[in-house]
Amino acid sequence: MKLVKILTCSAIVLLLSIQAQAQKKHAAEADTSFARGFYYNAIEQYKKAYTVEKKADEKARLIFMVAESYRMLGDPKQMEAWYTKANKAQYGDPISYYYIGESLKDQGKYADAIVQYNKYKDKKPGDLRVEAAIQACEMAQSWVDEPTRYKVDAEVLVNSAQYDFSPTFADKRNDDIIFSSTRNAATGAEIDAIGGENFADLFITERDKNGKWSEPVKLGSTINTMAHEASAVLNKKRSVIYFTRCAVEKKAIHGCDIWMAKKAGQQFNTPIMLKLRPEVQKGDSQESQHYVVGHPALSADGKTLFYVSNMPAKGAQGGRDIWRVGLDKQGMIMGDPVNLGPDVNTAKDERFPFVKTDGTLLFTSDGHLGMGGWDIFMAEKLGENEWGNVTNMRYPINSSMDDFGIVFDGENDRGFFSSNRPGGKGQDDIWSFRMPDLVFGLQGSVIDKEDGTAIVGADITLLGSDGTQFSALTDDLGGFAFLENGDERYIKENTTYAIKVSKECYLNASDQVSTVGLEESTTFVKEYILAYVCKDAVVELPEVRYDLDKAILQVNEQVNSKDSLDVLYNTLTDNPTIIIELRSHTDSRGTGPYNQNLSQRRAQSCVDYLISKGIDPVRLEPKGVGESELRISDATIAKLTTKEEKEAAHQKNRRTDFKVTSWDYVPPDSEETGDAGEEGSDTEAVEETEN
Numbered sequence: 001m002k003l004v005k006i007l008t009c010s011a012i013v014l015l016l017s018i019q020a021q022a023q024k025k026h027a028a029e030a031d032t033s034f035a036r037g038f039y040y041n042a043i044e045q046y047k048k049a050y051t052v053e054k055k056a057d058e059k060a061r062l063i064f065m066v067a068e069s070y071r072m073l074g075d076p077k078q079m080e081a082w083y084t085k086a087n088k089a090q091y092g093d094p095i096s097y098y099y100i101g102e103s104l105k106d107q108g109k110y111a112d113a114i115v116q117y118n119k120y121k122d123k124k125p126g127d128l129r130v131e132a133a134i135q136a137c138e139m140a141q142s143w144v145d146e147p148t149r150y151k152v153d154a155e156v157l158v159n160s161a162q163y164d165f166s167p168t169f170a171d172k173r174n175d176d177i178i179f180s181s182t183r184n185a186a187t188g189a190e191i192d193a194i195g196g197e198n199f200a201d202l203f204i205t206e207r208d209k210n211g212k213w214s215e216p217v218k219l220g221s222t223i224n225t226m227a228h229e230a231s232a233v234l235n236k237k238r239s240v241i242y243f244t245r246c247a248v249e250k251k252a253i254h255g256c257d258i259w260m261a262k263k264a265g266q267q268f269n270t271p272i273m274l275k276l277r278p279e280v281q282k283g284d285s286q287e288s289q290h291y292v293v294g295h296p297a298l299s300a301d302g303k304t305l306f307y308v309s310n311m312p313a314k315g316a317q318g319g320r321d322i323w324r325v326g327l328d329k330q331g332m333i334m335g336d337p338v339n340l341g342p343d344v345n346t347a348k349d350e351r352f353p354f355v356k357t358d359g360t361l362l363f364t365s366d367g368h369l370g371m372g373g374w375d376i377f378m379a380e381k382l383g384e385n386e387w388g389n390v391t392n393m394r395y396p397i398n399s400s401m402d403d404f405g406i407v408f409d410g411e412n413d414r415g416f417f418s419s420n421r422p423g424g425k426g427q428d429d430i431w432s433f434r435m436p437d438l439v440f441g442l443q444g445s446v447i448d449k450e451d452g453t454a455i456v457g458a459d460i461t462l463l464g465s466d467g468t469q470f471s472a473l474t475d476d477l478g479g480f481a482f483l484e485n486g487d488e489r490y491i492k493e494n495t496t497y498a499i500k501v502s503k504e505c506y507l508n509a510s511d512q513v514s515t516v517g518l519e520e521s522t523t524f525v526k527e528y529i530l531a532y533v534c535k536d537a538v539v540e541l542p543e544v545r546y547d548l549d550k551a552i553l554q555v556n557e558q559v560n561s562k563d564s565l566d567v568l569y570n571t572l573t574d575n576p577t578i579i580i581e582l583r584s585h586t587d588s589r590g591t592g593p594y595n596q597n598l599s600q601r602r603a604q605s606c607v608d609y610l611i612s613k614g615i616d617p618v619r620l621e622p623k624g625v626g627e628s629e630l631r632i633s634d635a636t637i638a639k640l641t642t643k644e645e646k647e648a649a650h651q652k653n654r655r656t657d658f659k660v661t662s663w664d665y666v667p668p669d670s671e672e673t674g675d676a677g678e679e680g681s682d683t684e685a686v687e688e689t690e691n
Contacts, residue, residue, distance in 0.1 A: 026052060027062065039069040060089035064096065071099060074373070074402060074420075076106035094123035101133060105372040108144070108400035110137040132369065140371035143395040149519070152396050152433045155416070157213040158205055159425035160184075162198065165418035166231045166295075166352065166405040167430050171238055174409045176206045177416065178219065178241075179430055180230035185217075187224045200230045202243060220267045228256075231295045231352070231405070235302045239263045240331045242305065243271075244294035256294040258307055260331055274333050276325070277311055292320065297353040303327055304385075306340075306353040306361075315339030318347035322363055324385065343388040344379050352405045361387045364404035368392065372400035376417060397433060406433075440491035440515050443481035444526035446474050446501060450537075454478025455530060458503040465496040483523075491515060491524075499526075500574075505534035507660075508574045533660040538583075542567055544606060544656040549590070551601035553609065565606055568658065569613050579662040581621045582606055587650040588627045588634050600624030606656055619665050631655070 030045035043066055050062045067082035080103040083096040101116035114137050121130045158164060160183040170176040179202070186201040201224040203216040218224050223243065232243035239262060246256035261271035276293045297306040305327050310320045315338065322344055325337040339345060346367025351374070354362040359381035364374045368390055375398040379387040392398060397406070399421045406417035413435035420428045446458040460480045461471040470490060474480050482490035491497065496514040509528045531539045542564040545554040553561040572578065584603035586595040603622035611617050632649045640646045 027058070030062075030065065034065065034069060037072075039072045043069045056089070057092075060086060060091040063089050064091045064093075067096070067099065071102075074106075076103040076373075076401075079103035080107070094120055097123065098127070098130070098133075102372075105133065105137055105140070106400055108140075108372065110141045110400075113137050136369050136371070139369065140395075140400065143371065143392075143398075147395045148393075148397070149435055149438075150393075150397055150433050151436055152431050154424045155213065155430045155432055156425055158216060159429040161426040163200065163427045164425075164430050165428040167416040167418070168233050168407055169238075169409070170204055170234060172236075176204060177430075178202055178204045178232050178234070179216075180232075181216065183216075187218065187221075187226060199226065200228045202229050202232055222261060222268050222270050233296050233298055235298055235331070236300070241268055241271075242274075242296035242298070242331075244296065245271075245273075246292075246294070256292045258293055258296050258305075262331070272332075274305075276307065276333065276337065277309065295352050297355055299355050300357050300359070302331075305333065306355060308351050308353070309337075313337065313339070315341070317342055317345035319367065320349040320351055321345040322350045322353050322361075338385070340387060344390060354405075354407050356408050357411050362393075362406050362408070364406075371395065371398045373402040373420075374404045376403050376406050402428070438493050438515070438518065439521040440489060440493070440518075441481070441483040441523040442491055442497075442499075442513060442526065443479070443483065443523060444528065445478045446480070446503070446528045446530060447478055448506075449529045449531045455503055455506065458501060458506070458528075458530065461500045461502075462490075462497045463500075464492070466492065468492075468495075493518075501528045501530065503530060505532060506530040507533055507539070507571055507578075510570075510574045533578075536659055538657050538659055540655070540657045541565070545651065546602055546654050549598070551598060551605050553605055562609065564656075565609050566613075568606075569610055569615065572610070572615050572619065576667055577663050577665050578660050579619045579621070579665050580658045581623050581661050582610075582656065582658045583623045583625050584656050585625050585629060585631075585653060586627050587653040588630060588637075589650065590627075592626060596624050596626035598624070599626045602654075602656070616665075616667070621661065627653070 026045055026049035030042050030049055033039075033042035033045055046062050046066045046069065050059055050066075053059050053062060063082060064086040067079055067086055070078040070082055080100055083100045083103065086096045087100075097116050097120035101113045101120065104110075104113035104116060114134050117130050117133050117137075120127070124130075158177075158179070160181060162182040162184070164179060164181045164183070167177045167179040170178045180200045181203050182198040182200050183203075184198070185203075186198045202219045204219060205216040206214045208214070223229060223241070225245070228244075228246040230244050230246075232241055234241050240260060241263070242258055242260050244256055245259050255277070258274045258276060259271040260274055261268040263269075274293075277291045291309065291311045293307060293309045293311070295308040298304070299306070303326060304324050306322060306324050308320050309323055317339065322340045323337045324340060325333050326335040328334045340361075344350065344361065344363065346365060348365070348367030350363050350365045350367065352364040356362065361379040361381065363377055363379070365377055366374050368375070368377055370392060376393045377390050378393055380389040382388050393406075397403065397417065399419060401419060401421040403417060403419045403421070406415060408415040414433060416430055416432050418428050419431050424431070442462070446455045446460070447453065448455055454474070454476070455478050456474055456476055458474040458478070458480075459471055460474065461469070462482065463469045470482070470485075472480050472482065484490075491513070492515065494516050496512065496516060499511040499513065501509040501511070507530060509530055511526065511528070513524045513526075515522070531537075533539060544561045544564045546552065546561075547554055553565070555561060568582075572580070582603050584599045584606065586599045586602075588595075590598070600622065601624070603624050607617070607620045607622045610620055630653050632652055637646050637649045640649060
């Protein structure tokens, strides 16, 4: 159950045709209480009437009306129990199956709810509510399975065993909050016949520098009375308060209004009622006496008041709608109220508006597709006095229970809201929410390409797109990590990092990681394999192949030798000071002088390709090795049994590798290395390859 229904139930009054002559006294009293909205009293009266009733169909009706009373109070467990009893008592209207589904949905039992909805659908196939309800259950379950990143916590030091809801910030630093509560300290000590609780008052609590809340205390007697006071908002200067007051008497309901009071020192002056609904005249209908105006909210500039009302004025969409009206410099209304329209309001109820500093509208609704009970929605500001693109804030801000009355802490993605979900202290409770920072990290290892051993003391340097730069050396196991950096993190949100890995006598490696666009915390794990190049070490390349007796780079569906040479190109750009000897090999077929000449031409074709990519020719020395360094000897090849095996062995001997001959190349200041397209000193070999 939620007290907010108590404060606004005046507009939900169900006017029954009470046939007192045909009912016993207790049933008539119960129907009267229900018609007036006194659901708490009605429950006991219906139960008492049941004990003396003899007719089976009337007993079934009384059970159904108990269930209806619990539905109006928002108690899903009791709803489920009593609608089920009504079915067992053979209550004639199958709507009970639909409401059992609603109660199960409100308890987060989505699969069970769908079963009940389908039972109702079989009996009433034309009711369009069922498909929407089933869709809502399926959607809600997916949101629970994949929640947003928000973290929520009950504010245990603020909450009581009663109703605590609808917080609003009370000071300029947003350290203090004013909220509504029916706790025992409330002024209205009488039990409300609608909900069976004390009347609500406005309380204030202060948060110290350690985040601890003080004991909540009531606002002064100018604000709190024997009636309901709830759902307040203060202007930006925190000098004016607007709040909801609902006058409820023992045998009458007088609706709700918004009141305004200015601050004088630490107290508020006597409040003034804003005339947002017509005065009740003698002879007016009972319904007109129950019009509700409440749940005030303010635009960031304080010039517009948003509020909720069920009055059937021009533009009303049905149920309770959110309206806006202008305010003058004194904080009083001016101009005519305007409905926010069908993009925001539905045929059901919208409540608890809140406007963020950027104009985004937050509100609560049971008309938009939700998870059960009341959900919190967000509407984008589309233009001047125009809102749309309504989206559900999803789990865990929303739950299967009632979630409402959200406020944001300025421009920060944190604040408070109200909910009666499990985990609180009482009925409705105040919960905090925050969007935690994404946590990113980078860790990994550096190993030797030749033997796979750890490389100790390798330098890992990162340069961020935000201008940050930091580095570390690998440890005794070749590992490194960039995680915590004091109270912060090395790797931050929405940042791209260029990575350079270096170690003396090894070729550098480069890499990149980016957190741009990531919506989940991530630790990047990397392994860098460095090639040893000191002391004339030979570095093998991925296969650079040539056709038999040709110097043309092999490019076909199976092999692209240019891709292999691009690996060498990247190595040269990652190591801008090295000069290499690029070596080409042949197989053993053909004469030695011929193979030497062929291998020289093959080495030159590789050099020409790299020059075409923009590498300075000074850094490249082609060398034909011929058949002098076979990978697989002729004797071994002779032992192979098939022609295909022998040809594959010869192919492995036709290869390219390189040695680093110098680390002393100095790039000219006037030139930049990069992709030069088809430019270069000699492109004949490349063109021949492409043909």
